[in-house]
Amino acid sequence: MSSWRRWTSGIWLAGALVLSGGQHAVAQSYPARTVTVVAPYAAGGGADLIARLMAQKLADRLGQSFVVENRLGAGGVIAATSVAKASPDGYTLFMGTSTQLAIQSTLHKRLAYNPGEDFAPVAMIASVPFVLIVHPSMQVKTAGELIKLAKEKPGTLSFGSSGVGGPPHLYTELLMSMTGATMTHIPYKGTAQAMNDVVAGHVPIIFSDLAPAVALVKENKVRALGVSSSVRVAALPDVPPIAETGVPGFDAVAWLMMVAPAKTPKDVVAKLHKELRSIVAEPDTQKRLVAMGVIPLESESPDELQRYVKSEMVRWGKVVQQAGLAGSQ
Structure with a gap:
C-alpha cells in the first residue's frame, strides 16, 4: 500500500472512530x-x-x-x-x-x-382494534348478515364515521371492497358525535374504537357484529373477528x-x-x-x-x- 493510501485510510478510520465514539457519548448522556x-x-x-x-x-x-x-x-x-x-x-x-x-x-x-x-x-x-356495531333495531347479528343485507339493498344502508379518511371510514370502505357491498357514508366531526347518532338510531352502522363502544355494547344500546382484528380482544371476548363471521381475511387495525x-x-x-x-x-x-x-x-x-x-x-x-x-x- 502506498504512503498516500495508508495516510488517507488512516484519516478515514480515525474519522469513523471519532464519529462512532461521538454518537456513543451522545447516547450515554441522553x-x-x-x-x-x-x-x-x-x-x-x-x-x-x-x-x-x-x-x-x-x-x-x-x-x-x-x-x-x-x-x-x-x-x-x-x-x-x-x-x-x-x-x-x-x-x-x-x-x-x-x-x-x-x-x-x-x-x-x-x-x-x-x-x-x-x-x-x-x-x-x-x-x-375497532368493533363493527349497529343499532339494535337492525335485524342482523353477524358481519356476514350485514353484508348480505347491504347487497340486497345497495346504497340504502348508511354508515357513520369520525370523518373522511379516518379509520372508521376506511375500514368500512375496505369491508365493502372485499365483499362488493355498497353503503352510504355519513361523515361526522369526531367519533363522539357519530356514536350519539348510532345510539339514537339516526345512522345504523359504524366502526368504533373500543373505548367508547364497550359500555354501549354491554348495556345493549348497540349490537357488536365483530371486531376488526384477526383475533378476539379481551374487552369484548364474546365478539368474534369479522374474518370469522362472513368476511374471510378481513384484518384492519x-x-x-x-x-x-x-x-x-x-x-x-x-x-x-x-x-x-x-x-x-x-x-x-x-x-x-x-x-x-x-x-x-x-x-x-x-x-x-x-x-x-x-x-x-x-x-x-x-x-x-x-x-x-x-x-x-
Whole structure:
C-alpha cells in the first residue's frame, strides 16, 4: 500500500472512530434535558393517554422529564409535520398513529412530510382494534348478515364515521371492497358525535374504537357484529373477528408508534427502543393499555419498523384510491 493510501485510510478510520465514539457519548448522556413527546390529538383521547403513559414511564427510567404536547389540526398532519422538521437530536418525539404514518400520504394532494423517509421509527407500542356495531333495531347479528343485507339493498344502508379518511371510514370502505357491498357514508366531526347518532338510531352502522363502544355494547344500546382484528380482544371476548363471521381475511387495525425525526442518532434511537420495549412488557403497562382498549405489542427493530411503515403506506394507499379519496384533502 502506498504512503498516500495508508495516510488517507488512516484519516478515514480515525474519522469513523471519532464519529462512532461521538454518537456513543451522545447516547450515554441522553437525555440531558426535557424531551417533548408530540401527540396528534386532543388531551384525553386514546393517543394522548398512551403518549402520557409512555412519557411518564420514560421519565421514571431515564431521570429526565418527558413532556407531552398536543398539536392539533388536519387529522394529525400539523403534529407530524412539526416533528418531521424538528432537530434530529432525540429531544422531539412523535406518538404517531397509522393515520399520520400510513394513510395521509395518499389522502392529501400535498403533504409536507414523507412518512416513509422523514421519520426514524423508534418502537411500536400498540395496535388499536375497532368493533363493527349497529343499532339494535337492525335485524342482523353477524358481519356476514350485514353484508348480505347491504347487497340486497345497495346504497340504502348508511354508515357513520369520525370523518373522511379516518379509520372508521376506511375500514368500512375496505369491508365493502372485499365483499362488493355498497353503503352510504355519513361523515361526522369526531367519533363522539357519530356514536350519539348510532345510539339514537339516526345512522345504523359504524366502526368504533373500543373505548367508547364497550359500555354501549354491554348495556345493549348497540349490537357488536365483530371486531376488526384477526383475533378476539379481551374487552369484548364474546365478539368474534369479522374474518370469522362472513368476511374471510378481513384484518384492519390502527396502530401507535413512537418515532423521531429522520437522522436522529442511531444510538439514541436504539436506547429509546430498548426502554420502550421494556416499558410495554411491564405488567402494569400491559394492564393499563388493555384498559384503554388497545393491544400491547412487542416491537420489532427500528429497521423492520421502517419497512413496515412503507408497506402500510402501500396497503392503505390502495384502499384510499379504491374509495376515490386519493388527493381529496
